[in-house]
Amino acid sequence: MENYLLESIDFEKISDKEIDWRLENEELLAIQYNPRLKNKTIIVNGRKIRNSSNARKGFMGLFNKKRQKERQQKFLKNIANGNDIDKIRIITEGDSWFNYPTKLQEVIDHIFNDFSIFSLGYAGDWLSNIYQEQEYADAIRLYKPDIFIISGGGNDLVGSGRLETILNKYQEGDTAEELIRSDRFKSIIEDFRTIYKTIFTHLLEEHPELNIICHGYDYPYLDGKEKNWFGKPMKKKGIKDRDLRNEIGKYLMDRFNEMLKELSLQFLNVHYIDVRGVVPRDEWKDELHPNNKGFKRIAEVFKNKIFEINNS
Numbered sequence: 505m506e507n508y509l510l511e512s513i514d515f516e517k518i519s520d521k522e523i524d525w526r527l528e529n530e531e532l533l534a535i536q537y538n539p540r541l542k543n544k545t546i547i548v549n550g551r552k553i554r555n556s557s558n559a560r561k562g563f564m565g566l567f568n569k570k571r572q573k574e575r576q577q578k579f580l581k582n583i584a585n586g587n588d589i590d591k592i593r594i595i596t597e598g599d600s601w602f603n604y605p606t607k608l609q610e611v612i613d614h615i616f617n618d619f620s621i622f623s624l625g626y627a628g629d630w631l632s633n634i635y636q637e638q639e640y641a642d643a644i645r646l647y648k649p650d651i652f653i654i655s656g657g658g659n660d661l662v663g664s665g666r667l668e669t670i671l672n673k674y675q676e677g678d679t680a681e682e683l684i685r686s687d688r689f690k691s692i693i694e695d696f697r698t699i700y701k702t703i704f705t706h707l708l709e710e711h712p713e714l715n716i717i718c719h720g721y722d723y724p725y726l727d728g729k730e731k732n733w734f735g736k737p738m739k740k741k742g743i744k745d746r747d748l749r750n751e752i753g754k755y756l757m758d759r760f761n762e763m764l765k766e767l768s769l770q771f772l773n774v775h776y777i778d779v780r781g782v783v784p785r786d787e788w789k790d791e792l793h794p795n796n797k798g799f800k801r802i803a804e805v806f807k808n809k810i811f812e813i814n815n816s
Contacts, residue, residue: 520607520608523567523606524790526563526564527564527600527605527627527628528731528732528733528790529732544556546635546636548632548635548695548702549698549702551694551695551698553632553698553699554632554660554666554695555630555632555633555636556630556663556664557628557629557630557632557633557659557663558628558664559599559626559627559628559629559630559633559659560626560629560633564626564627565626567605567627568603568626568627568628568629570605571603571605571627572603572623572624572625572626575612575622575623576622576623578616579620579621579622579623582620583620588620591618591619591620592619592650592651592810592814593619593620593621593622593647593648593649593650593651594619594621594622594649594650594652594653594810595621595622595624595640595644595647595649595651595652595653596612596621596622596623596624596625596652596653596654596655597624597625597639597640597652597653597654597655597656598624598625598626598629598634598653598654598655599625599626599627599628599629599630599655599656599658599659600625600627600658600659600792600793601625601655601658601793601799601802602623602625602655603623603626603627604627604793605627608789608793608795608796608799609796610793610799611655611799611802611803611806612625613799613803614799614800614803614804615803615806615807615810618807622643622647622649624640624643625655628659628663629656629659630656630659630660630663631656631657631659631660631696631699631700632660632695632699634656635702635703640652640654641706644707644711644714645710649714650715650814651715651716651717651810651813651814652707652714652715652716652717653716653718653806654700654703654716654717654718655718655719656699657696657760658721658792660692660695660696661756661760662733662734662737662792663733665732665736667733667734667737667738668737668740668741669685669688670684670685670688670689671683671685671737671738671741671743671752672684672685672741673742674741674742674743674744679751680748680751680752680754680755683741683743683748684752684755684756689759693759693760693763696760696763696764697763697767700718700764700767701767701770704716704767704771704774705771708771708773712773713773714773715775716771716773716774716775717774717775717776717777717806717809717810718764718768718774718775718776718777719764719776719777719778719779720757720760720761720764720776720777720778720779720780721757721760721761721779721780721792722757722780722781722782722783722794722802723750723753723754723757723780723781724750724757724791724792725783725785725788725790725791726738726746726749726750726753726791727788727791728746728749729790729791731790731791733791733792734749734753734791734792735749735791738752757780758780761778761780764776765778775809775813777805777806777809779802779805782801782802782805783798783801787801
């Protein structure tokens with residue numbers, strides 16, 4: 505794993521294992537390409553929000569573009585051949601739950617053939633970067649979808665070692681809630697609320713008939729392995745107990761889901777999907793990603809919601 509510069513990569517022969525490693529170590533790799541990438545910020549409705557996404561840089565960017573191009577070419581071919589006439593047209597934008605550049609089949613893989621989907625997802629992308637780039641806005645104007653689906657926030661919360669900044673040092677008897685620095689975590693949740701509300705507001709002002717689907721994540725599966733997203737930051741804070749780690753993950757996801765659910769109720773055409781508890785513990789690939797079976801379960805929830813919206 506030591507030779508991680510782009511020049512050393514054979515993109516035809518690289519293994520899924522190495523791709524997984526590079527995705528997890530996105531900050532380390534990004535620094536090799538451009539040290540100034542770290543801790544950028546954007547302004548959303550007067551609020552200063554961190555954007556440290558590296559999804560379009562270096563190794564990750566190349567694989568994301570390759571995967572995205574494959575899907576978009578299929579979409580355009582179907583339009584040209586008239587194969588999407590009877591299908592619900594959807595634009596999707598998001599993170600690795602919507603685009604994972606290995607053999608792992610995530611949500612979009614499982615529903616791609618059921619609908620006419622123009623995919624904009626990038627593994628490792630931050631919600632703040634999705635808003636800053638606003639590729640979805642141009643795509644919606646161009647392709648006039650029935651539904652827009654967005655997935656984002658997980659990387660903003662735990663990417664680039666950010667989780668460590670919102671955890672307290674463990675003291676004997678601490679609960680999950682006591683180990684979370686409420687001021688910093690609440691600020692991040694407010695960042696998410698601001699971005700999502702701005703996206704929903706702008707899109708529905710321009711496209712009042714558009715239906716939008718958003719979702720929270722399922723509870724992360726923290727099996728004790730020291731991964732960069734959850735395991736290593738918790739270890740640095742002295743949080744070693746596996747059950748306590750999972751309680752922290754559950755608390756973080758509950759607050760995120762509650763915010764998004766409450767926000768969605770403020771908009772007539774915004775539909776929130778709750779996937780908490782959908783994936784069994786034995787159907788997770790790592791801390792953040794279900795395996796193929798797990799993602800298929802989540803995809804079924806999405807399919808049901810899409811058909812429900814279409815038939816209403």
